Amino acid sequence: MKIGFTETVLRDANQSLIATRLPYEKFAGILSEMDKAGYYSVECWGGAVFDCCLRYLDEDPWERLRKIRAAMPGSKLQMLLRGQNLLGYRHYPDEIVKMFVAKSVENGIDVIRIFDALNDLTNIEVATKEALKRGAEVSGTISYTQSPVHTIKAFAKLAKEMEDMGVTTVCVKDMAGVMSPAEAYELIGEIKQSVKVPVVLHTHCTTGMAFMTYLKAVEAGVDVIDTATSCFSGGSSQPATETLHYALTGLGYETGLDPAVLKKVNDFFKPVRDEFLKSGKLDPKMLATDTDALNYKVPGGMLSNLVAQLKAQNAMDRFEEVLVETPKVRADLGYPPLVTPMSQMVGVQATANVLAGERYKNISKEVKAYCKGEYGKAPGKIDPEVMKKALGDEQPIKGRYADTLEPVFEKTKAELKGIAKSDEDVLDYVLFPQVAEKYFAARKAKEEKVVRYTIAPAD
Numbered sequence: 519m520k521i522g523f524t525e526t527v528l529r530d531a532n533q534s535l536i537a538t539r540l541p542y543e544k545f546a547g548i549l550s551e552m553d554k555a556g557y558y559s560v561e562c563w564g565g566a567v568f569d570c571c572l573r574y575l576d577e578d579p580w581e582r583l584r585k586i587r588a589a590m591p592g593s594k595l596q597m598l599l600r601g602q603n604l605l606g607y608r609h610y611p612d613e614i615v616k617m618f619v620a621k622s623v624e625n626g627i628d629v630i631r632i633f634d635a636l637n638d639l640t641n642i643e644v645a646t647k648e649a650l651k652r653g654a655e656v657s658g659t660i661s662y663t664q665s666p667v668h669t670i671k672a673f674a675k676l677a678k679e680m681e682d683m684g685v686t687t688v689c690v691k692d693m694a695g696v697m698s699p700a701e702a703y704e705l706i707g708e709i710k711q712s713v714k715v716p717v718v719l720h721t722h723c724t725t726g727m728a729f730m731t732y733l734k735a736v737e738a739g740v741d742v743i744d745t746a747t748s749c750f751s752g753g754s755s756q757p758a759t760e761t762l763h764y765a766l767t768g769l770g771y772e773t774g775l776d777p778a779v780l781k782k783v784n785d786f787f788k789p790v791r792d793e794f795l796k797s798g799k800l801d802p803k804m805l806a807t808d809t810d811a812l813n814y815k816v817p818g819g820m821l822s823n824l825v826a827q828l829k830a831q832n833a834m835d836r837f838e839e840v841l842v843e844t845p846k847v848r849a850d851l852g853y854p855p856l857v858t859p860m861s862q863m864v865g866v867q868a869t870a871n872v873l874a875g876e877r878y879k880n881i882s883k884e885v886k887a888y889c890k891g892e893y894g895k896a897p898g899k900i901d902p903e904v905m906k907k908a909l910g911d912e913q914p915i916k917g918r919y920a921d922t923l924e925p926v927f928e929k930t931k932a933e934l935k936g937i938a939k940s941d942e943d944v945l946d947y948v949l950f951p952q953v954a955e956k957y958f959a960a961r962k963a964k965e966e967k968v969v970r971y972t973i974a975p976a977d
């Protein structure tokens with residue numbers, strides 16, 4: 519039996535350990551080697567990569583993708599897409615979603631992993647159909663979480679609905695690393711019963727269970743797992759590629775991986791990791807096991823945000839109260855999975871409820887929009903009292919929020935005349951207006967400098 523491996527060092531490991539600060543030049547030299555490793559796919563784009571390229575690295579994310587594509591002709595390049603949010607933090611009109619997906623494929627993406635924070639399939643449908651139309655594979659992705667409404671049967675039903683939508687694979691995404699081996703065995707087993715397409719499992723080492731979770735998932739019939747080259751594995755990242763290759767091969771599974779190439783890849787990234795450790799951009803804490811998420815049922819990343827929030831308000835003495843309030847707010851809001859942007863929304867509201875001394879005295883703009891239905895359908899029922907406090911006399915929207923959004927592409931393109939050099943530039947601007955503006959200015963300054971330098975020697 520064959521188990522496929524998706525290597526995440528360029529995207530999720532990079533994002534989970536060093537806040538996506540890996541510049542292209544730091545990994546360019548190993549791409550042609552990675553191309554020979556035998557991975558099922560290489561996750562290298564999407565998620566926070568796009569935003570961070572523009573915001574912190576002064577890199578054109580599309581250019582990065584084209585370079586990776588050119589260096590890895592034999593690999594399937596994979597990206598992560600937040601459904602109707604694309605790579606941003608709000609919903610975009612269908613026109614933009616379609617164009618973004620088409621451009622991603624045109625610039626080199628083979629596999630698009632598409633998820634919605636609320637598992638509302640109407641938020642992934644447009645991106646899914648467009649990706650399939652453009653010839654990409656779609657990994658329909660379930661945001662995994664635990665709650666009374668997130669039963670194994672409900673997840674299996676969701677997987678089936680994704681299959682009916684035409685996805686190439688179904689992926690279960692455990693962003694918090696809280697899926698236990700027992701849960702993995704049962705859940706993957708049930709999904710394998712309900713769909714014919716290959717099943718993928720994505721988890722993180724955060725709470726220390728990931729290797730065991732993958733092993734039980736493999737026993738339950740999972741087809742593909744996500745791993746990271748060992749020096750960028752563990753802690754808040756994925757389990758190690760080489761370790762799982764070794765362990766699974768020993769159990770009689772085929773992985774298709776070449777261990778000699780895996781070693782070269784890891785040897786390449788070791789000094790990169792050391793450099794980030796030395797500069798402090800990689801906090802050794804990120805590499806450790808943290809079981810708080812199991813005790814509090816709150817993802818690790820969200821816990822550190824809560825601490826930062828309370829410290830900023832000089833209210834760390836209320837930490838325990840906020841931790842007790844957090845699951846209550848989540849229940850009131852119909853049990854949204856605690857993934858971006860829901861984790862921030864729930865955390866901020868729980869803190870406000872505790873610090874104000876009265877629950878829902880202050881309701882954030884985001885929670886109001888959520889109650890109105892602007893993020894999609896809540897997994898469970900939103901508490902009617904909270905709904906009333908959030909909306910007052912306003913009515914929740916009917917149907918998809920994206921249907922209420924006007925097309926913006928042509929208008930934005932006209933506005934950016936002389937600044938945007940391509941449709942990709944226009945998309946950068948639609949997703950992150952201020953960040954893109956700053957990036958375009960920096961790019962222009964750099965180009966002028968190059969022109970001056972090339973002219974200089976002729977003087």
Ligand code: CO
Nearest residue numbers: 530693720722
């Ligand atoms: Co992840």
